[in-house]
Amino acid sequence: MQWTDLLCAERLSDPSYVEGRNRSIFVQDHDRIVFSAPFRRLANKTQVHPLYENDHIHHRLIHSVEVGSVGRSLAMHIGHWLIEQGEIDPHEDHSLANVVQAACAAHDIGNPPFGHSGEESIGSWFAERFDTERGLCGALDPALRAEFTAFEGNAQGFRIVSRLEMYRNAGGMRLSKAVLGAFMKYPATAATRSRLPVDVRKGYVGLKKFGVFSGEEALFAEVAQGCGLPMEQSASGRWWRRHPLVFVVEAADDICYNIVDLEDAFTSGDLPFDVVREALNELAGRPNRDTTGYTRTEEIALLRSLAIGRAIEACVAAFRENYAAIMDGSFSAALVDVSACAGSFAQIGTLAQERIFTARRKTELEISGRQVIRNVLDGVLPVFEALSAVGWDDAALRGHPAQIARALSLDLRDIDRPDAALHALADFVSGMTDRYALSVSRMLSGT
Structure with a gap:
């Protein structure tokens, strides 16, 4: 693979588009994503803790912004190295960073509620x-x-x-092929x-x-x-x-959710301070920082920052070390798993599986969320069944299916066969926020 192709700035379904002088197409891609309704809805979608009332717990939108920040840093470091190696032209490090940041912003945009x-x-x-x-x-x-x-x-x-x-x-958004490839x-x-x-x-x-x-x-x-x-x-x-930039986007995601899940577990009370401090200290390389006068929250935030910085350095090194295999398409691993921080990430993963993902409140809400989604699917499916019965003519819908379609503003365009109908059903349900799904479930079940 060659970077001249990999950084393809041609828009999907709009090959004649020419970018403006003062704004890179990759920056435009990022802006199109962050101003979109699906991205905005991530603010009310679960990251780890469903329907949490603590304002400091991460949701999908904040997670996506943070992944974009880490991804941009990773890509800039890698870009500088690629320029030194003569692999890309000077200033193309910014192109790499903009592509990765845009792809990171979009990486969770299709995730459903809960x-x-x-x-x-x-x-x-x-x-x-x-x-x-x-x-x-x-x-x-x-x-x-x-x-x-x-x-x-x-x-x-x-x-x-x-x-x-x-x-x-x-x-769709007509994003550049480079960003869609990195996604x-x-x-x-x-x-x-x-x-x-x-x-x-x-x-x-x-x-x-x-x-x-x-x-x-x-x-x-x-x-x-x-x-x-x-x-x-x-x-x-x-x-x-x-x-190749998929590995960078993936690394940014891995770094953020592993490290920030620990910080959230401390904030939510699912893990004690000493456990979280020890795990972050290990990943951060046990920095000798004077934290006298820090609150526990401030100390965890400092260690989170240092751990992210060290993980970025380790993943950049892993990209360099595996560059030939990444570029010929044979590399088959996550950068965090082949980095100098692999052991620490493995320990965090085990800790998360055993103590964060099994926390009582999270488990209870996942059970509720599962039933909420089933209620919505059960309640909305009859609309699409009725649409099939009237030959896919939404104007011919009558009775209760027509009421549901109207109440939920269901998008019934372009549906003319079973797979299109079922995808439209999945589009609706997966696009819901946690709270909207709960509200619709209550309406449809008469609760």
């Missing part, structure tokens, strides 16, 4: 409906079922930015991934999940071609190697 438990709830609900093989779910092509039963926020995010938001069905962690459809041999799926990090729905595969193929991403083609289908 975090990863929300993804699981949507997937399990669809799996149960497919088992009955009735109505719309029964009419869906079986090859497409995995798009719903393994519902994936990354694929939903690409659908939002490339199709639904702004220029609907005409490139795509899992460059394969669910159908292709499911048909690939197990050893192939396990052998490449970009196939850990799927990242694009079949309906948007052609759009990503356009992105991949523009960025010069290597394509793998077989009887199972086609998939692509990751854009």
Whole structure:
């Protein structure tokens, strides 16, 4: 792969666009993302703690902003090194930083309410409906079922930015191909991934999940071609190697959620001060800082800052050390996992699994959130079933389905077949904030 292709500034579905003199297209991409309604809704979506009333606990929007900040720093360091190596032209370090920051801003834009438990709830609900093989779910092509039963926020995010938001069905936000390439962690459809041999799926990090729905595969193929991403083609289908900057976006995300989850656990009372201080101290390299006079909150904040700085240095070094494999598409790991901080991150991950993600309040709210999502899906599905019964003519809807569609302002455009209807249902539910989902659940169930 070559940086002249990887930093492709051509807009998706708008190849004739020419950027202005005073504002990089990659900066415009970032601005389009942060001013969008899906990005704004992240302010009321769970990061780790659902429906938390403490204003200092992170939600998805703040997390995305922080990931963008860390990603920009990572990319600037890497860019400086690439200039020294003669790999990119002078000042292109800013292009790298702007691409990564934009991709970081968008990286969670497709996540449903209630975090990863929300993804699981949507997937399990669809799996149960497919088992009955009735109505719309029964009419869906079986090859497409995995798009719903393994519902994936990354694929939903690409659908939002490339199709639904702004220029609907005409490139979406029309972001640059470089930013869309850096966004795509899992460059394969669910159908292709499911048909690939197990050893192939396990052998490449970009196939850990799927990242694009079949309906948007052609759009990503356009992105991949523009960025010069290597394509793998077989009887199972086609998939692509990751854009090198995906590893940088992923590292920024890994750094932020691992470290900040600890800070939030202290703030929420799920972990005691001494446990959080020790974990952050280890990751920060045990800095000898005088914290006399600091409150506990201030000391944790200082250690969080130092830990992020050290993790950035370690991931930049890991990128340099694995550069050849990253550029030929064979590198298959997360930068944090091959960095000098890998051991500390592993310890934090274990701590989170054992004591943060299993905290009583979080567990109770995830159970409630799961039922909320199921209530919404149960209540809204009849609208799409009725739409199918009237030949996809939304003007012909009558009775209770028409009331629900009106009350929820459901978007019924472009629906003319079962997969389009089920994706529209998933669009609505995954786009909800935590609190709106709770409100709609109560309305639909009469509570």
